[in-house]
Amino acid sequence: MSSEDGSMEESYLSRRNNNSTDSETTDPQALEAGKDDLLQEQLWETNERMLCGIHVQKNTITCLQLTILFIILIIFGGLIFHLIEHPQEVQNLETKKHEYQKSKQEIINILYHYDESEDIDSALSVYSKLQKYANGFEDVPDEINHWRFSKALIFSFTIITTIGYGTFAPSTLAGQMFLVVYALIGIPVTGLSLGYIAERALYVFTWLSQVGSDKAEEAFRQFDLDGSGELDEEEFREAVKILGFELKPTEFKKLWSEVDLDGGGTVDLAEFREAIRFMHADVTEAAGQKHKILITGCGLLLWIVIGWVYFSLVEHWRPDRAFYFIFVSLTTIGLGDFFPETIAGLFFLVFFAMIGLGLVAILLTLVESFMKDLEKTRAREMIEARERDQNMKILRQIPIFACMREEELHDFVEITTTISYGPNIEFIKEGKNVDLYYVMIEGTVIISKKNSSQEVTMASPSLLLDTSFLQNKSDREAKKTVRTATDTVLLSLDIEDWDALTKMKVINLKMLSVAMDNKKNRAISMKPVGGSVRSFYDFEDSVIGSGDTMDDLEENKRKTTSFEW
Numbered sequence: 001m002s003s004e005d006g007s008m009e010e011s012y013l014s015r016r017n018n019n020s021t022d023s024e025t026t027d028p029q030a031l032e033a034g035k036d037d038l039l040q041e042q043l044w045e046t047n048e049r050m051l052c053g054i055h056v057q058k059n060t061i062t063c064l065q066l067t068i069l070f071i072i073l074i075i076f077g078g079l080i081f082h083l084i085e086h087p088q089e090v091q092n093l094e095t096k097k098h099e100y101q102k103s104k105q106e107i108i109n110i111l112y113h114y115d116e117s118e119d120i121d122s123a124l125s126v127y128s129k130l131q132k133y134a135n136g137f138e139d140v141p142d143e144i145n146h147w148r149f150s151k152a153l154i155f156s157f158t159i160i161t162t163i164g165y166g167t168f169a170p171s172t173l174a175g176q177m178f179l180v181v182y183a184l185i186g187i188p189v190t191g192l193s194l195g196y197i198a199e200r201a202l203y204v205f206t207w208l209s210q211v212g213s214d215k216a217e218e219a220f221r222q223f224d225l226d227g228s229g230e231l232d233e234e235e236f237r238e239a240v241k242i243l244g245f246e247l248k249p250t251e252f253k254k255l256w257s258e259v260d261l262d263g264g265g266t267v268d269l270a271e272f273r274e275a276i277r278f279m280h281a282d283v284t285e286a287a288g289q290k291h292k293i294l295i296t297g298c299g300l301l302l303w304i305v306i307g308w309v310y311f312s313l314v315e316h317w318r319p320d321r322a323f324y325f326i327f328v329s330l331t332t333i334g335l336g337d338f339f340p341e342t343i344a345g346l347f348f349l350v351f352f353a354m355i356g357l358g359l360v361a362i363l364l365t366l367v368e369s370f371m372k373d374l375e376k377t378r379a380r381e382m383i384e385a386r387e388r389d390q391n392m393k394i395l396r397q398i399p400i401f402a403c404m405r406e407e408e409l410h411d412f413v414e415i416t417t418t419i420s421y422g423p424n425i426e427f428i429k430e431g432k433n434v435d436l437y438y439v440m441i442e443g444t445v446i447i448s449k450k451n452s453s454q455e456v457t458m459a460s461p462s463l464l465l466d467t468s469f470l471q472n473k474s475d476r477e478a479k480k481t482v483r484t485a486t487d488t489v490l491l492s493l494d495i496e497d498w499d500a501l502t503k504m505k506v507i508n509l510k511m512l513s514v515a516m517d518n519k520k521n522r523a524i525s526m527k528p529v530g531g532s533v534r535s536f537y538d539f540e541d542s543v544i545g546s547g548d549t550m551d552d553l554e555e556n557k558r559k560t561t562s563f564e565w
Helices: 003-021 028-047 058-112 120-131 149-160 173-209 215-223 233-242 249-259 269-279 289-314 319-330 343-395 406-414 467-471 495-503 509-522 550-560
Strands: 048-051 054-057 417-421 426-428 436-442 444-448 455-459 462-464 481-484 488-494
Touching: 054 058, 058 120, 058 149, 058 173, 058 343, 149 173, 149 343, 173 289, 173 343, 215 233, 215 269, 215 289, 233 249, 249 269, 289 319, 289 343, 319 343, 343 406, 343 436, 436 495, 455 462, 488 495
Parallel strands: none
Antiparallel strands: 048 054, 417 488, 426 481, 436 462, 436 488, 444 455, 444 481
Protein backbone atom coordinates (compact mmCIF):
# COMPACT_ATOMS: atom_id res chain seq x y z
CA MET A 1 0.00 0.00 0.00
CA SER A 2 1.37 3.43 -0.93
CA SER A 3 1.91 6.19 1.63
CA GLU A 4 -0.84 8.16 -0.09
CA ASP A 5 -3.27 5.26 0.34
CA GLY A 6 -2.14 4.89 3.96
CA SER A 7 -2.84 8.54 4.74
CA MET A 8 -6.19 8.28 3.01
CA GLU A 9 -7.05 5.25 5.10
CA GLU A 10 -6.02 7.01 8.34
CA SER A 11 -8.11 10.05 7.39
CA TYR A 12 -11.05 7.84 6.54
CA LEU A 13 -10.79 5.83 9.77
CA SER A 14 -10.46 9.00 11.86
CA ARG A 15 -13.57 10.45 10.25
CA ARG A 16 -15.34 7.16 10.80
CA ASN A 17 -14.39 7.15 14.51
CA ASN A 18 -15.45 10.77 14.88
CA ASN A 19 -18.79 9.98 13.29
CA SER A 20 -19.35 7.08 15.69
CA THR A 21 -18.43 9.31 18.64
CA ASP A 22 -20.69 12.14 17.54
CA SER A 23 -23.55 9.92 16.44
CA GLU A 24 -25.99 11.87 18.65
CA THR A 25 -25.38 15.17 16.83
CA THR A 26 -28.22 16.84 14.97
CA ASP A 27 -26.01 19.20 12.97
CA PRO A 28 -27.15 18.87 9.28
CA GLN A 29 -23.60 19.37 8.02
CA ALA A 30 -22.31 16.67 10.35
CA LEU A 31 -25.10 14.34 9.29
CA GLU A 32 -24.29 15.00 5.63
CA ALA A 33 -20.60 14.31 6.31
CA GLY A 34 -21.66 11.10 8.03
CA LYS A 35 -23.59 10.06 4.91
CA ASP A 36 -20.52 10.72 2.79
CA ASP A 37 -18.40 8.58 5.11
CA LEU A 38 -20.99 5.80 5.00
CA LEU A 39 -20.93 5.94 1.21
CA GLN A 40 -17.13 5.85 1.21
CA GLU A 41 -17.15 2.92 3.63
CA GLN A 42 -19.56 1.07 1.36
CA LEU A 43 -17.40 1.77 -1.69
CA TRP A 44 -14.25 0.61 0.09
CA GLU A 45 -15.94 -2.59 1.21
CA THR A 46 -17.12 -3.29 -2.33
CA ASN A 47 -13.68 -4.15 -3.67
CA GLU A 48 -11.59 -4.73 -0.56
CA ARG A 49 -11.53 -6.97 2.48
CA MET A 50 -9.37 -7.06 5.58
CA LEU A 51 -6.96 -10.00 5.65
CA CYS A 52 -4.55 -10.25 8.59
CA GLY A 53 -4.95 -6.52 9.19
CA ILE A 54 -4.17 -5.62 5.55
CA HIS A 55 -6.55 -4.26 2.89
CA VAL A 56 -6.64 -6.87 0.12
CA GLN A 57 -8.63 -6.77 -3.10
CA LYS A 58 -11.76 -8.89 -3.01
CA ASN A 59 -10.75 -10.66 -6.22
CA THR A 60 -7.45 -11.65 -4.64
CA ILE A 61 -9.22 -13.14 -1.63
CA THR A 62 -11.68 -14.96 -3.90
CA CYS A 63 -8.75 -16.26 -5.93
CA LEU A 64 -7.07 -17.55 -2.77
CA GLN A 65 -10.29 -19.22 -1.64
CA LEU A 66 -10.86 -20.91 -5.00
CA THR A 67 -7.21 -21.94 -5.21
CA ILE A 68 -7.49 -23.61 -1.81
CA LEU A 69 -10.75 -25.27 -2.92
CA PHE A 70 -9.06 -26.42 -6.13
CA ILE A 71 -6.13 -27.92 -4.21
CA ILE A 72 -8.49 -29.61 -1.76
CA LEU A 73 -10.44 -31.02 -4.69
CA ILE A 74 -7.27 -32.50 -6.20
CA ILE A 75 -6.15 -33.95 -2.87
CA PHE A 76 -9.59 -35.41 -2.19
CA GLY A 77 -9.82 -36.95 -5.65
CA GLY A 78 -6.29 -38.32 -5.45
CA LEU A 79 -6.97 -39.85 -2.04
CA ILE A 80 -10.19 -41.55 -3.15
CA PHE A 81 -8.64 -42.89 -6.36
CA HIS A 82 -5.66 -44.12 -4.35
CA LEU A 83 -7.89 -45.91 -1.82
CA ILE A 84 -10.04 -47.49 -4.52
CA GLU A 85 -7.50 -48.35 -7.22
CA HIS A 86 -4.27 -49.00 -5.32
CA PRO A 87 -5.40 -52.22 -3.54
CA GLN A 88 -6.62 -53.61 -6.83
CA GLU A 89 -3.36 -52.61 -8.48
CA VAL A 90 -1.38 -54.47 -5.77
CA GLN A 91 -3.60 -57.51 -6.18
CA ASN A 92 -3.17 -57.45 -9.97
CA LEU A 93 0.60 -57.23 -9.52
CA GLU A 94 0.62 -60.31 -7.28
CA THR A 95 -1.46 -62.19 -9.84
CA LYS A 96 0.92 -61.22 -12.65
CA LYS A 97 3.93 -62.34 -10.62
CA HIS A 98 2.28 -65.68 -9.90
CA GLU A 99 1.42 -66.20 -13.56
CA TYR A 100 4.93 -65.21 -14.54
CA GLN A 101 6.51 -67.76 -12.21
CA LYS A 102 4.14 -70.46 -13.38
CA SER A 103 4.82 -69.73 -17.06
CA LYS A 104 8.55 -69.64 -16.49
CA GLN A 105 8.45 -73.04 -14.77
CA GLU A 106 6.42 -74.56 -17.59
CA ILE A 107 8.89 -73.24 -20.17
CA ILE A 108 11.76 -74.82 -18.26
CA ASN A 109 9.92 -78.14 -18.06
CA ILE A 110 9.14 -78.16 -21.76
CA LEU A 111 12.69 -77.31 -22.72
CA TYR A 112 14.08 -79.91 -20.29
CA HIS A 113 12.12 -82.72 -21.92
CA TYR A 114 12.77 -81.56 -25.46
CA ASP A 115 14.69 -84.10 -27.64
CA GLU A 116 16.69 -82.49 -30.44
CA SER A 117 16.53 -85.73 -32.47
CA GLU A 118 12.82 -85.46 -32.88
CA ASP A 119 11.42 -84.26 -36.22
CA ILE A 120 10.10 -80.86 -37.22
CA ASP A 121 6.59 -81.68 -36.14
CA SER A 122 7.84 -82.29 -32.65
CA ALA A 123 9.62 -78.91 -32.68
CA LEU A 124 6.46 -77.15 -33.81
CA SER A 125 4.55 -78.85 -31.07
CA VAL A 126 7.04 -77.56 -28.55
CA TYR A 127 6.77 -74.06 -30.04
CA SER A 128 2.99 -74.13 -29.65
CA LYS A 129 3.32 -75.17 -26.05
CA LEU A 130 5.77 -72.33 -25.37
CA GLN A 131 3.44 -69.72 -26.89
CA LYS A 132 0.97 -70.26 -24.06
CA TYR A 133 3.60 -69.18 -21.58
CA ALA A 134 5.16 -66.30 -23.53
CA ASN A 135 5.00 -63.96 -20.54
CA GLY A 136 7.50 -66.25 -18.88
CA PHE A 137 10.17 -64.94 -21.27
CA GLU A 138 9.66 -61.34 -20.07
CA ASP A 139 11.22 -59.61 -17.08
CA VAL A 140 9.89 -60.18 -13.64
CA PRO A 141 6.76 -58.01 -13.20
CA ASP A 142 7.71 -54.89 -11.30
CA GLU A 143 5.53 -52.65 -9.18
CA ILE A 144 4.34 -49.93 -11.57
CA ASN A 145 2.33 -48.04 -8.91
CA HIS A 146 0.13 -45.98 -11.19
CA TRP A 147 -2.14 -45.38 -8.24
CA ARG A 148 0.30 -44.39 -5.56
CA PHE A 149 -0.89 -41.19 -3.90
CA SER A 150 1.35 -38.76 -5.82
CA LYS A 151 0.31 -40.14 -9.22
CA ALA A 152 -3.32 -40.33 -8.13
CA LEU A 153 -3.14 -36.58 -7.44
CA ILE A 154 -1.87 -35.91 -10.96
CA PHE A 155 -4.59 -38.15 -12.39
CA SER A 156 -7.23 -36.16 -10.49
CA PHE A 157 -5.76 -32.95 -11.87
CA THR A 158 -5.87 -34.21 -15.47
CA ILE A 159 -9.52 -35.19 -15.05
CA ILE A 160 -10.91 -31.92 -13.66
CA THR A 161 -8.82 -29.84 -16.08
CA THR A 162 -10.05 -32.05 -18.98
CA ILE A 163 -6.46 -32.61 -20.20
CA GLY A 164 -6.80 -36.40 -19.73
CA TYR A 165 -3.41 -37.69 -20.86
CA GLY A 166 -4.74 -41.27 -20.85
CA THR A 167 -1.52 -42.88 -19.58
CA PHE A 168 -3.63 -44.92 -17.15
CA ALA A 169 -7.27 -45.16 -16.06
CA PRO A 170 -9.42 -46.72 -13.33
CA SER A 171 -9.94 -50.45 -13.73
CA THR A 172 -12.49 -51.00 -11.00
CA LEU A 173 -16.21 -50.28 -11.28
CA ALA A 174 -16.07 -48.20 -8.10
CA GLY A 175 -13.21 -46.11 -9.49
CA GLN A 176 -15.00 -45.56 -12.79
CA MET A 177 -18.25 -44.48 -11.10
CA PHE A 178 -16.37 -42.15 -8.76
CA LEU A 179 -14.65 -40.60 -11.78
CA VAL A 180 -18.07 -39.73 -13.27
CA VAL A 181 -19.25 -37.95 -10.11
CA TYR A 182 -15.86 -36.34 -9.51
CA ALA A 183 -15.68 -34.92 -13.03
CA LEU A 184 -19.24 -33.53 -12.89
CA ILE A 185 -18.40 -31.59 -9.73
CA GLY A 186 -14.72 -30.86 -10.33
CA ILE A 187 -14.75 -29.54 -13.90
CA PRO A 188 -17.06 -26.51 -13.23
CA VAL A 189 -15.21 -25.68 -9.99
CA THR A 190 -11.89 -25.93 -11.81
CA GLY A 191 -13.07 -23.67 -14.61
CA LEU A 192 -14.04 -21.00 -12.10
CA SER A 193 -10.84 -21.42 -10.11
CA LEU A 194 -8.53 -21.30 -13.11
CA GLY A 195 -10.36 -18.20 -14.36
CA TYR A 196 -9.66 -16.32 -11.13
CA ILE A 197 -6.09 -17.59 -10.94
CA ALA A 198 -5.43 -16.45 -14.51
CA GLU A 199 -7.15 -13.11 -13.85
CA ARG A 200 -4.81 -12.43 -10.93
CA ALA A 201 -1.81 -13.52 -13.00
CA LEU A 202 -2.97 -11.19 -15.77
CA TYR A 203 -3.35 -8.42 -13.19
CA VAL A 204 0.33 -8.88 -12.26
CA PHE A 205 1.38 -8.75 -15.93
CA THR A 206 -0.78 -5.64 -16.44
CA TRP A 207 0.66 -3.97 -13.36
CA LEU A 208 4.18 -4.65 -14.62
CA SER A 209 3.30 -3.17 -18.01
CA GLN A 210 2.00 0.02 -16.31
CA VAL A 211 5.09 0.68 -14.20
CA GLY A 212 6.11 4.31 -14.68
CA SER A 213 2.88 5.33 -16.44
CA ASP A 214 -0.04 7.43 -15.21
CA LYS A 215 -2.65 4.73 -14.65
CA ALA A 216 -5.39 7.21 -13.73
CA GLU A 217 -4.96 9.11 -16.99
CA GLU A 218 -4.84 5.90 -19.04
CA ALA A 219 -8.04 4.65 -17.38
CA PHE A 220 -9.69 8.04 -17.91
CA ARG A 221 -8.98 7.82 -21.64
CA GLN A 222 -10.54 4.37 -21.77
CA PHE A 223 -13.72 5.62 -20.11
CA ASP A 224 -13.90 8.82 -22.21
CA LEU A 225 -15.68 7.13 -25.10
CA ASP A 226 -16.37 10.29 -27.11
CA GLY A 227 -12.86 11.71 -26.59
CA SER A 228 -14.24 14.95 -25.20
CA GLY A 229 -11.71 15.13 -22.36
CA GLU A 230 -14.51 14.84 -19.80
CA LEU A 231 -16.77 12.06 -18.55
CA ASP A 232 -20.47 12.75 -18.68
CA GLU A 233 -22.81 11.07 -16.22
CA GLU A 234 -23.39 7.98 -18.38
CA GLU A 235 -19.68 7.50 -19.08
CA PHE A 236 -18.91 7.81 -15.38
CA ARG A 237 -21.69 5.37 -14.51
CA GLU A 238 -20.16 2.82 -16.91
CA ALA A 239 -16.70 3.50 -15.46
CA VAL A 240 -18.00 2.78 -11.96
CA LYS A 241 -19.39 -0.56 -13.16
CA ILE A 242 -16.16 -1.50 -14.90
CA LEU A 243 -14.23 -0.70 -11.73
CA GLY A 244 -16.41 -3.24 -9.92
CA PHE A 245 -18.88 -1.04 -8.04
CA GLU A 246 -22.55 -2.03 -8.29
CA LEU A 247 -24.48 0.97 -6.99
CA LYS A 248 -28.18 1.65 -6.70
CA PRO A 249 -29.44 4.78 -8.50
CA THR A 250 -29.64 6.74 -5.23
CA GLU A 251 -26.13 5.66 -4.26
CA PHE A 252 -24.78 6.65 -7.66
CA LYS A 253 -26.40 10.08 -7.36
CA LYS A 254 -24.62 10.60 -4.03
CA LEU A 255 -21.33 9.55 -5.58
CA TRP A 256 -21.89 11.79 -8.61
CA SER A 257 -22.54 14.81 -6.42
CA GLU A 258 -19.40 13.94 -4.45
CA VAL A 259 -17.07 13.74 -7.48
CA ASP A 260 -18.58 16.47 -9.68
CA LEU A 261 -16.81 19.10 -7.61
CA ASP A 262 -17.60 22.12 -9.78
CA GLY A 263 -21.19 21.09 -10.54
CA GLY A 264 -20.55 21.32 -14.26
CA GLY A 265 -22.32 18.07 -15.11
CA THR A 266 -19.09 16.39 -16.22
CA VAL A 267 -15.99 14.94 -14.57
CA ASP A 268 -12.59 16.03 -15.82
CA LEU A 269 -9.28 14.26 -15.19
CA ALA A 270 -8.58 16.06 -11.91
CA GLU A 271 -12.06 15.22 -10.60
CA PHE A 272 -11.60 11.64 -11.78
CA ARG A 273 -8.43 11.36 -9.74
CA GLU A 274 -10.33 12.56 -6.69
CA ALA A 275 -13.09 10.06 -7.45
CA ILE A 276 -10.54 7.23 -7.51
CA ARG A 277 -9.21 8.33 -4.14
CA PHE A 278 -12.69 8.64 -2.71
CA MET A 279 -13.72 5.17 -3.92
CA HIS A 280 -10.29 3.67 -3.22
CA ALA A 281 -10.55 2.13 -6.70
CA ASP A 282 -7.80 0.21 -8.46
CA VAL A 283 -7.58 1.34 -12.09
CA THR A 284 -4.70 -0.96 -13.07
CA GLU A 285 -6.82 -3.24 -15.25
CA ALA A 286 -8.80 -0.36 -16.73
CA ALA A 287 -5.54 1.40 -17.63
CA GLY A 288 -4.30 -1.69 -19.46
CA GLN A 289 -7.62 -2.45 -21.14
CA LYS A 290 -6.51 -1.07 -24.50
CA HIS A 291 -3.52 -3.41 -24.59
CA LYS A 292 -5.10 -6.35 -22.79
CA ILE A 293 -4.76 -8.77 -25.71
CA LEU A 294 -1.10 -7.81 -26.12
CA ILE A 295 -0.44 -8.12 -22.37
CA THR A 296 -2.21 -11.50 -22.18
CA GLY A 297 -0.38 -12.79 -25.25
CA CYS A 298 3.00 -11.69 -23.91
CA GLY A 299 2.20 -13.14 -20.49
CA LEU A 300 1.22 -16.48 -22.03
CA LEU A 301 4.34 -16.51 -24.20
CA LEU A 302 6.51 -15.83 -21.16
CA TRP A 303 4.76 -18.63 -19.26
CA ILE A 304 5.31 -21.08 -22.14
CA VAL A 305 9.02 -20.22 -22.23
CA ILE A 306 9.28 -20.87 -18.48
CA GLY A 307 7.59 -24.27 -18.85
CA TRP A 308 9.65 -25.13 -21.91
CA VAL A 309 12.93 -24.47 -20.09
CA TYR A 310 11.81 -26.27 -16.92
CA PHE A 311 10.64 -29.49 -18.58
CA SER A 312 13.71 -29.56 -20.81
CA LEU A 313 16.03 -29.39 -17.79
CA VAL A 314 14.11 -31.48 -15.24
CA GLU A 315 12.72 -34.22 -17.50
CA HIS A 316 15.77 -34.19 -19.81
CA TRP A 317 13.54 -33.83 -22.85
CA ARG A 318 14.71 -32.43 -26.12
CA PRO A 319 13.49 -28.83 -26.57
CA ASP A 320 11.15 -29.84 -29.39
CA ARG A 321 9.55 -32.57 -27.23
CA ALA A 322 9.17 -30.16 -24.31
CA PHE A 323 7.42 -27.62 -26.55
CA TYR A 324 5.23 -30.36 -28.02
CA PHE A 325 4.19 -31.52 -24.54
CA ILE A 326 3.37 -27.94 -23.46
CA PHE A 327 1.24 -27.44 -26.56
CA VAL A 328 -0.84 -30.60 -26.11
CA SER A 329 -1.23 -29.74 -22.41
CA LEU A 330 -2.36 -26.12 -22.71
CA THR A 331 -4.75 -26.97 -25.56
CA THR A 332 -6.10 -29.90 -23.43
CA ILE A 333 -5.41 -32.32 -26.31
CA GLY A 334 -3.50 -34.48 -23.82
CA LEU A 335 -2.22 -37.28 -26.05
CA GLY A 336 -0.16 -38.85 -23.28
CA ASP A 337 2.70 -40.02 -25.51
CA PHE A 338 4.98 -37.88 -23.31
CA PHE A 339 4.45 -37.49 -19.60
CA PRO A 340 6.68 -36.27 -16.74
CA GLU A 341 8.34 -39.06 -14.76
CA THR A 342 9.95 -37.07 -11.95
CA ILE A 343 8.04 -35.87 -8.90
CA ALA A 344 9.34 -32.34 -9.52
CA GLY A 345 8.07 -32.48 -13.10
CA LEU A 346 4.65 -33.82 -12.07
CA PHE A 347 3.96 -31.17 -9.46
CA PHE A 348 5.30 -28.35 -11.64
CA LEU A 349 2.86 -29.54 -14.31
CA VAL A 350 -0.03 -28.84 -11.93
CA PHE A 351 1.22 -25.33 -11.14
CA PHE A 352 2.09 -24.63 -14.78
CA ALA A 353 -1.27 -25.75 -16.12
CA MET A 354 -3.26 -23.89 -13.44
CA ILE A 355 -2.05 -20.54 -14.78
CA GLY A 356 -1.43 -21.52 -18.39
CA LEU A 357 -4.91 -22.95 -19.03
CA GLY A 358 -6.50 -19.83 -17.55
CA LEU A 359 -4.37 -17.52 -19.69
CA VAL A 360 -5.30 -19.47 -22.82
CA ALA A 361 -8.99 -19.18 -21.93
CA ILE A 362 -8.68 -15.44 -21.27
CA LEU A 363 -6.79 -14.86 -24.52
CA LEU A 364 -9.43 -16.71 -26.55
CA THR A 365 -12.18 -14.73 -24.81
CA LEU A 366 -10.39 -11.44 -25.49
CA VAL A 367 -9.90 -12.28 -29.16
CA GLU A 368 -13.58 -13.17 -29.47
CA SER A 369 -14.54 -9.93 -27.71
CA PHE A 370 -12.17 -7.99 -29.97
CA MET A 371 -13.85 -9.41 -33.08
CA LYS A 372 -17.28 -8.52 -31.70
CA ASP A 373 -16.08 -4.99 -30.91
CA LEU A 374 -14.81 -4.62 -34.47
CA GLU A 375 -18.22 -5.61 -35.76
CA LYS A 376 -19.92 -3.16 -33.38
CA THR A 377 -17.49 -0.43 -34.43
CA ARG A 378 -18.28 -0.98 -38.11
CA ALA A 379 -22.01 -0.87 -37.38
CA ARG A 380 -21.59 2.29 -35.27
CA GLU A 381 -19.52 3.96 -38.00
CA MET A 382 -22.26 3.23 -40.54
CA ILE A 383 -24.87 4.74 -38.24
CA GLU A 384 -22.69 7.79 -37.57
CA ALA A 385 -22.09 8.23 -41.31
CA ARG A 386 -25.84 8.25 -41.95
CA GLU A 387 -26.37 10.71 -39.09
CA ARG A 388 -23.55 12.90 -40.42
CA ASP A 389 -25.07 12.99 -43.90
CA GLN A 390 -28.47 13.82 -42.42
CA ASN A 391 -27.01 16.59 -40.28
CA MET A 392 -25.24 18.07 -43.31
CA LYS A 393 -28.53 18.18 -45.19
CA ILE A 394 -30.16 19.97 -42.24
CA LEU A 395 -27.27 22.44 -41.94
CA ARG A 396 -27.66 23.32 -45.60
CA GLN A 397 -30.99 24.92 -44.66
CA ILE A 398 -29.12 27.52 -42.58
CA PRO A 399 -27.54 30.19 -44.87
CA ILE A 400 -24.30 30.51 -42.89
CA PHE A 401 -23.61 26.83 -43.61
CA ALA A 402 -25.19 26.75 -47.06
CA CYS A 403 -22.25 28.67 -48.50
CA MET A 404 -19.71 26.11 -47.27
CA ARG A 405 -18.07 23.64 -49.57
CA GLU A 406 -18.91 19.97 -49.07
CA GLU A 407 -15.59 19.13 -47.43
CA GLU A 408 -15.79 22.18 -45.16
CA LEU A 409 -19.26 21.25 -43.98
CA HIS A 410 -18.11 17.67 -43.46
CA ASP A 411 -15.18 18.85 -41.32
CA PHE A 412 -17.50 21.09 -39.33
CA VAL A 413 -19.87 18.22 -38.52
CA GLU A 414 -16.92 16.00 -37.57
CA ILE A 415 -15.76 18.32 -34.79
CA THR A 416 -19.24 18.82 -33.34
CA THR A 417 -20.80 16.71 -30.59
CA THR A 418 -24.41 15.58 -30.75
CA ILE A 419 -26.39 16.31 -27.59
CA SER A 420 -29.97 15.22 -26.90
CA TYR A 421 -32.19 16.85 -24.28
CA GLY A 422 -35.67 16.13 -23.09
CA PRO A 423 -38.26 18.86 -22.56
CA ASN A 424 -37.74 21.72 -20.07
CA ILE A 425 -33.94 21.52 -19.84
CA GLU A 426 -32.01 24.79 -19.49
CA PHE A 427 -28.75 24.34 -21.38
CA ILE A 428 -27.92 28.07 -21.65
CA LYS A 429 -28.46 30.13 -18.52
CA GLU A 430 -28.52 33.90 -18.43
CA GLY A 431 -25.54 35.27 -16.58
CA LYS A 432 -23.51 32.08 -16.90
CA ASN A 433 -20.44 31.76 -19.10
CA VAL A 434 -21.01 29.91 -22.35
CA ASP A 435 -18.25 27.64 -23.63
CA LEU A 436 -20.17 26.06 -26.48
CA TYR A 437 -22.04 27.17 -29.56
CA TYR A 438 -25.14 25.20 -30.49
CA VAL A 439 -26.85 24.33 -33.74
CA MET A 440 -30.38 23.05 -33.17
CA ILE A 441 -31.15 20.38 -35.74
CA GLU A 442 -34.28 18.93 -34.17
CA GLY A 443 -36.86 20.20 -31.69
CA THR A 444 -37.97 23.54 -30.28
CA VAL A 445 -36.51 25.85 -27.61
CA ILE A 446 -37.87 28.74 -25.55
CA ILE A 447 -35.73 31.87 -25.07
CA SER A 448 -36.37 34.15 -22.13
CA LYS A 449 -34.75 37.00 -20.17
CA LYS A 450 -34.82 37.87 -16.51
CA ASN A 451 -37.28 40.58 -15.46
CA SER A 452 -39.32 39.94 -18.61
CA SER A 453 -42.51 37.96 -18.99
CA GLN A 454 -42.02 37.58 -22.73
CA GLU A 455 -40.77 34.29 -24.14
CA VAL A 456 -39.71 33.53 -27.69
CA THR A 457 -40.11 30.11 -29.25
CA MET A 458 -37.54 28.97 -31.82
CA ALA A 459 -37.73 25.85 -33.95
CA SER A 460 -35.05 23.90 -35.75
CA PRO A 461 -32.91 24.14 -37.75
CA SER A 462 -31.32 27.21 -36.16
CA LEU A 463 -27.95 28.46 -35.01
CA LEU A 464 -28.09 29.61 -31.37
CA LEU A 465 -25.54 32.38 -30.94
CA ASP A 466 -25.16 35.47 -28.82
CA THR A 467 -24.36 38.71 -30.70
CA SER A 468 -22.14 39.91 -27.88
CA PHE A 469 -19.75 37.08 -28.73
CA LEU A 470 -19.26 38.60 -32.18
CA GLN A 471 -18.65 42.10 -30.86
CA ASN A 472 -16.55 41.18 -27.83
CA LYS A 473 -14.98 37.74 -27.81
CA SER A 474 -13.80 38.12 -24.22
CA ASP A 475 -17.41 38.44 -23.04
CA ARG A 476 -18.73 34.88 -22.68
CA GLU A 477 -21.67 35.70 -20.45
CA ALA A 478 -25.02 34.54 -21.85
CA LYS A 479 -27.59 37.34 -22.16
CA LYS A 480 -30.61 35.01 -22.19
CA THR A 481 -31.78 31.64 -20.91
CA VAL A 482 -32.52 28.93 -23.44
CA ARG A 483 -34.53 25.86 -22.45
CA THR A 484 -35.99 23.04 -24.46
CA ALA A 485 -39.70 22.97 -25.18
CA THR A 486 -39.68 19.51 -26.76
CA ASP A 487 -37.21 16.69 -27.26
CA THR A 488 -34.28 18.51 -28.81
CA VAL A 489 -31.13 17.45 -30.65
CA LEU A 490 -28.20 19.89 -30.79
CA LEU A 491 -24.78 19.97 -32.37
CA SER A 492 -22.35 21.57 -29.92
CA LEU A 493 -19.08 23.21 -30.91
CA ASP A 494 -16.29 24.51 -28.68
CA ILE A 495 -15.78 28.25 -28.92
CA GLU A 496 -12.09 27.64 -29.71
CA ASP A 497 -13.08 25.44 -32.66
CA TRP A 498 -15.53 28.12 -33.83
CA ASP A 499 -12.78 30.73 -33.70
CA ALA A 500 -10.48 28.43 -35.67
CA LEU A 501 -13.13 28.02 -38.38
CA THR A 502 -13.66 31.78 -38.60
CA LYS A 503 -9.91 32.36 -38.93
CA MET A 504 -9.84 29.90 -41.83
CA LYS A 505 -12.83 31.83 -43.26
CA VAL A 506 -14.89 28.66 -43.30
CA ILE A 507 -17.45 30.64 -41.31
CA ASN A 508 -17.88 34.23 -42.54
CA LEU A 509 -18.06 36.01 -39.22
CA LYS A 510 -17.87 39.46 -40.80
CA MET A 511 -20.94 38.81 -42.92
CA LEU A 512 -22.72 37.55 -39.83
CA SER A 513 -21.85 40.66 -37.83
CA VAL A 514 -22.87 43.01 -40.67
CA ALA A 515 -26.16 41.23 -41.01
CA MET A 516 -26.77 41.65 -37.30
CA ASP A 517 -25.98 45.37 -37.45
CA ASN A 518 -28.34 45.87 -40.40
CA LYS A 519 -31.03 43.98 -38.60
CA LYS A 520 -30.51 46.05 -35.48
CA ASN A 521 -30.80 49.32 -37.41
CA ARG A 522 -33.90 48.25 -39.29
CA ALA A 523 -35.58 47.08 -36.02
CA ILE A 524 -37.85 44.64 -37.81
CA SER A 525 -40.92 43.77 -35.78
CA MET A 526 -42.25 40.30 -35.20
CA LYS A 527 -45.26 38.80 -33.50
CA PRO A 528 -44.86 35.60 -31.49
CA VAL A 529 -47.71 33.14 -31.89
CA GLY A 530 -50.29 33.89 -29.20
CA GLY A 531 -48.30 36.88 -27.91
CA SER A 532 -48.00 40.62 -28.33
CA VAL A 533 -45.91 42.41 -30.94
CA ARG A 534 -42.24 42.63 -29.93
CA SER A 535 -39.26 44.35 -31.46
CA PHE A 536 -36.95 41.92 -33.18
CA TYR A 537 -34.04 43.72 -31.55
CA ASP A 538 -35.18 42.50 -28.12
CA PHE A 539 -34.21 38.98 -29.09
CA GLU A 540 -31.89 39.77 -31.98
CA ASP A 541 -29.02 37.60 -30.75
CA SER A 542 -30.89 34.38 -30.21
CA VAL A 543 -30.99 32.75 -33.62
CA ILE A 544 -28.73 33.77 -36.47
CA GLY A 545 -28.30 32.58 -40.00
CA SER A 546 -25.68 34.53 -41.90
CA GLY A 547 -25.74 34.87 -45.64
CA ASP A 548 -24.47 37.51 -48.03
CA THR A 549 -27.62 39.60 -47.70
CA MET A 550 -30.23 40.55 -45.17
CA ASP A 551 -32.75 38.56 -47.17
CA ASP A 552 -30.87 35.38 -46.31
CA LEU A 553 -31.23 36.16 -42.64
CA GLU A 554 -34.93 36.89 -42.85
CA GLU A 555 -35.56 33.88 -45.07
CA ASN A 556 -33.89 31.72 -42.48
CA LYS A 557 -36.12 33.25 -39.82
CA ARG A 558 -39.26 32.52 -41.76
CA LYS A 559 -38.20 28.92 -42.33
CA THR A 560 -36.91 28.01 -38.90
CA THR A 561 -39.14 29.70 -36.32
CA SER A 562 -42.77 29.68 -35.32
CA PHE A 563 -43.12 33.47 -35.45
CA GLU A 564 -45.58 35.34 -37.57
CA TRP A 565 -43.65 38.09 -39.33
